[in-house]
Amino acid sequence: MEWIERLNSAVNYIEEHMSENIDYEEVAKIACCSTYHFQRMFSYMADIPLSEYIRRRRMSLAAVDLQSGDKKVIDIAVKYGYNSPTAFNRAFKNVHGIAPSQAKENGIVLKAFPSISFKITIKGDVEMNYRIEKKEAFRIIGISEPLQPEIEKNFEIVPKMWENAAMSGLIPKLVAMMEGMPMGLLGVCSCNEANNWRYYIAVTSNKSIDDTLEEYMIPASTWAVFSGQGTNQSIQELEKRIITDWLPTSGYEYANAPDIEVYLSADPQNAKYEVWIPVEKKVKY
Numbered sequence: 001m002e003w004i005e006r007l008n009s010a011v012n013y014i015e016e017h018m019s020e021n022i023d024y025e026e027v028a029k030i031a032c033c034s035t036y037h038f039q040r041m042f043s044y045m046a047d048i049p050l051s052e053y054i055r056r057r058r059m060s061l062a063a064v065d066l067q068s069g070d071k072k073v074i075d076i077a078v079k080y081g082y083n084s085p086t087a088f089n090r091a092f093k094n095v096h097g098i099a100p101s102q103a104k105e106n107g108i109v110l111k112a113f114p115s116i117s118f119k120i121t122i123k124g125d126v127e128m129n130y131r132i133e134k135k136e137a138f139r140i141i142g143i144s145e146p147l148q149p150e151i152e153k154n155f156e157i158v159p160k161m162w163e164n165a166a167m168s169g170l171i172p173k174l175v176a177m178m179e180g181m182p183m184g185l186l187g188v189c190s191c192n193e194a195n196n197w198r199y200y201i202a203v204t205s206n207k208s209i210d211d212t213l214e215e216y217m218i219p220a221s222t223w224a225v226f227s228g229q230g231t232n233q234s235i236q237e238l239e240k241r242i243i244t245d246w247l248p249t250s251g252y253e254y255a256n257a258p259d260i261e262v263y264l265s266a267d268p269q270n271a272k273y274e275v276w277i278p279v280e281k282k283v284k285y
Contacts, residue, residue, distance in 0.1 A: 036191030142202025252279035
């Protein structure tokens with residue numbers, strides 16, 4: 001329950017700072033996790049990216065301000081972080097379907113997006129098999145690219161990386177160098193360093209590398225490991241279930257270590273994979 005309370009406290013902080021520059025690091029600190037993990041949890045649990053939630057809430061509040069006060073559109077734009085009237089006009093129209101200048105018209109229809117809150121819902125309709133693994137630090141080798149602070153932007157970066165890796169011949173090269181556990185092709189989100197998030201396509205290995213590859217040390221951690229099978233889309237569905245169904249009632253919470261996807265077979269239509277989530281026992285307050 002403390003975990004859900006911290007998530008709601010983080011949302012309350014966001015609500016209290018809607019007219020300011022919202023500090024994602026401070027939000028994550030309230031939730032006791034990294035900024036990456038908070039955004040990921042929020043997106044899965046709310047079915048909307050955090051940045052889009054904030055945008056909709058701001059435009060909902062802006063509509064109330066426009067209808068109830070005498071402030072100019074430009075003043076309200078600045079209040080909610082838009083220094084450009086054009087950008088504010090575009091954001092407002094994307095949410096409400098009309099220009100801000102029309103909001104005061106009699107009978108105009110606007111959209112209201114209430115503040116979100118989280119609660120535990122016990123489902124239990126589909127079993128989830130998992131194991132807990134404790135591992136010392138281990139080395140991975142491969143390639144990486146920087147990730148964006150707003151995680152929805154990475155849904156374009158990561159698939160492109162895999163596409164390029166397949167076309168360049170990198171994947172068979174990595175597979176030939178693979179040794180140690182986890183044994184498989186790895187997708188690693190290294191998101192524990194502030195503003196230095198990276199995604200790796202890699203394998204576990206202690207072998208020497210050439211200048212086309214790089215290495216990264218995965219820190220010692222405890223992992224909750226879930227197995228799955230299906231299309232590449234199904235791994236995202238499994239990750240969502242881990243966060244929305246398993247994590248809130250598991251007795252664990254996110255630890256400060258990378259997320260790991262382990263691909264055990266290469267067939268994109270019938271892939272076998274594991275999802276490794278770094279966890280630690282919940283802190284009692």
